[in-house]
Amino acid sequence: EVQLVESGGGLVQAGGSLRLSCAASGFTLDDYAIGWFRQAPGKEREGISCQTSREGSTDYSDSVKGRFIISRDATKNTWYLQMNSLEPEDTAVYYCVADPPRPACAWDQRYDFWGQGTQVTVSS
DSSP, X not given: OOEEEEEOOEEEETTOOEEEEEEEESSOOTTOXXXXXXXXXXXXXXXXXXXXXXXXXEEEOTTXXXXXXXXXXXXXXXXXXXXXXXXXXXXXXXXXXXXXXXXXXXXXXOOSEEOOOEEEEEEO
C-alpha cells in the first residue's frame, strides 16, 4: 500500500521558515516526479512546486518562486519543501504528491499519490 506522510507543518511568524517533509512508503521514490500543492481556506487547491524526475527540472508557482525550494533524498524515500520568507498568504494545508516521471512540470492534479496534508499557519 502506498502512503505519503507529510510532517513539518506548524505555526510560524511572518518572515520565518519551515521545512516540510514527505516520507513515502509502498514504492521507491527513485525517479518519480514529485511536487507540492496547497489549499488555503476558501480557495482552490493549487500546485506550487514540482520536479519532473530524479534529475529533472523543477518549477515553482509565481506565488512562491524565489522563496521555496523542493528537494529529495532518495536514500530516505523522502522529499522536502524548504519554505523561507513566509507570508500570511502562505497559510494553507500543504500536500505532497508523486507520479511516474513527467516530461514537464504541470499544475494539474493528476498525480497518482497524495499525502494527507499538513497545516501551515503564518501569523502577521
